[in-house]
Amino acid sequence: MGQQIYFEDVSEGMELPMEVREPTTRQLVQYAGASGDFYEIHYDKPYAESIGLPGIIIHGALKNAMLGSYVTGWAGPASTLRRLTCQYRGMDFPGEPITAKGHVARVYQEGEQNLVDCTIWLENPQGQQTTPGTATVVLPSRG
Amino acid sequence: MSTASFTLTDEMREQAIGVESAPTTTDVEKGHIARFAEAIGDDNPAYTEGTPETGGIVAPPTFLRAMRAVRPELPFEIPFTRLLDGGSDWEYFEHVRPGDVITAVGRVEDIRERTGSIGQMLITTIKVTYRNQTGAIVATQTSTSIRH
Numbered sequence: 001m002g003q004q005i006y007f008e009d010v011s012e013g014m015e016l017p018m019e020v021r022e023p024t025t026r027q028l029v030q031y032a033g034a035s036g037d038f039y040e041i042h043y044d045k046p047y048a049e050s051i052g053l054p055g056i057i058i059h060g061a062l063k064n065a066m067l068g069s070y071v072t073g074w075a076g077p078a079s080t081l082r083r084l085t086c087q088y089r090g091m092d093f094p095g096e097p098i099t100a101k102g103h104v105a106r107v108y109q110e111g112e113q114n115l116v117d118c119t120i121w122l123e124n125p126q127g128q129q130t131t132p133g134t135a136t137v138v139l140p141s142r143g
Numbered sequence: 144m145s146t147a148s149f150t151l152t153d154e155m156r157e158q159a160i161g162v163e164s165a166p167t168t169t170d171v172e173k174g175h176i177a178r179f180a181e182a183i184g185d186d187n188p189a190y191t192e193g194t195p196e197t198g199g200i201v202a203p204p205t206f207l208r209a210m211r212a213v214r215p216e217l218p219f220e221i222p223f224t225r226l227l228d229g230g231s232d233w234e235y236f237e238h239v240r241p242g243d244v245i246t247a248v249g250r251v252e253d254i255r256e257r258t259g260s261i262g263q264m265l266i267t268t269i270k271v272t273y274r275n276q277t278g279a280i281v282a283t284q285t286s287t288s289i290r291h
Contacts, residue, residue, distance in 0.1 A: 021184060034175070034182035035209045051225075060228035061208050065183040068204035068233075077189065077196045080235075081204050087230035 004076035007107075007114035007139040016074050016102035016118065021066060023058055025094045031062045053091070060088040063098075063131045067120055070100040071135040075116075078140045082115070086133030092124055099123045105134070114139045149222050149263060151256040159267075164215040164249040173241040176202045179209055202239040207282055212247035212271045217254075221290060223265055229287030237281040244276040252285065265290045 028042045040047040041057055048056050064086050072081055092098055102120035109115065116139055122131040180190035180203050193199040239245065253268040270285045 023184070027182065027184065030178075030182035034179040036211050037208070060231075061205060062183060064231050064233075065185075065203065065205040065208075069183055069185040069187075072204065073185070073187065077187075077194050083232070083234050084204055085230070085232040088228050 004078050005074065005139060006142045007116070008142050010104050010107055010116055010139065012104055012107055014104040016071070016104070016120070019070055019073075019100045020097050021100070022097045023062070023066075023092075023094050025056060028056065028058060028062070028094055031059055031065075035059070035061060037061060055093055058092045058094060058098075060131075063088070063092060063122055064133075066098070066100060066122065067131065067133050067135070071102065071118055071120055071137065074102075075137045075139060080138040081135065082138055083136040084133065085135075086120075086131050088131060090124065090128055090130035092122065092130050096125055098130075102135075114141055149256070149265070151254065151265065155219055156254055158218045159251050159254045162215045162218060162251045164213045166246050166248045167211055167213055168244060168246045169210045171202065171239055171241055171243040171245060173200060175209065176200060176206060176241060179203060179206050197238065200241055204233060204235065206239060207245065207247070207271075207273050207284065210245050210247045210273065212249050212273075215249045215251050215269060217251070217267075221265060223263075223290035225291050227289040227291070229266065229289050231287075232285040233282060235282045237275065237279055239273075239275070239281055243281075245281065246274050247271050261291050263291065 032038050042059050045056050067086055068084050100122055102118050105119045106117040116137050118135045120133050120135055121129045124130050177191050188194055189197045189201050190203055249269050249271045252270045255266045257264050266289050268287050270283055273282045275281050
């Protein structure tokens with residue numbers, strides 16, 4: 001867990017610290033079990049290859065979860081996630097590093113709430129954004 | 144690649160939009176939340192023991208995927224067998240906690256036909272609404288899927 005981020009500490013354009021993860025096939029099996037998504041392309045290599053994939057691919061929903069984890073970890077325990085979006089633009093593979101990156105896109109207030117929109121994404125080792133997304137978080141104020 | 148020819152008429156779109164799935168109801172268990180958090184590689188204590196801020200254990204943002212919402216059935220046959228996830232848009236309203244009973248219903252929001260690099264595609268947008276035992280909407284997830 002990161003430290004708490006306060007509304008007063010953020011400004012548009014500010015970068016979120018990058019985070020590198022390296023999901024393994026084992027993690028994909030764990031995710032299949034925990035989520036109930038047992039589509040074979042996520043753990044059965046011969047099956048994945050038989051339908052024309054280069055190998056086992058990471059669940060889109062797991063990448064979605066990684067982005068959620070990234071932004072909530074940055075925002076800190078007293079923040080609340082309001083919205084999380086992502087697009088699946090490219091495949092990612094277990095055993096390769098995936099880097100989560102992001103920046104603050106907008107800082108604003110709505111009623112009493114302090115809101116921050118972030119642009120976030122996952123990047124493959126070639127530097128391509130395979131999973132671009134956005135998040136809106138409610139941040140506490142230093143008061 | 145699919146070679147089947149398929150035409151999505153305006154009438155078919157109208158029939159499909161608004162179709163809902165059968166509801167699925169699932170009890171949220173503490174152990175399941177912990178296993179899900181472990182699977183996504185998130186060691187936030189809010190998911191295993193709770194924090195002062197969350198007032199007890201809560202579920203990670205995408206945990207509701209594990210509630211196994213069913214896909215609404217299209218009211219016509221389609222010749223495509225492959226399915227790709229296009230993207231996801233979650234909105235959150237309430238925490239999900241152990242002991243909650245979550246009911247998920249999916250609804251077809253939009254359906255379009257397009258021809259791209261992988262041939263003819265059918266793009267459907269489905270919104271799943273998740274409610275807890277009090278009837279409150281805890282979250283919605285709007286997903287785009289591509290069949291080809």
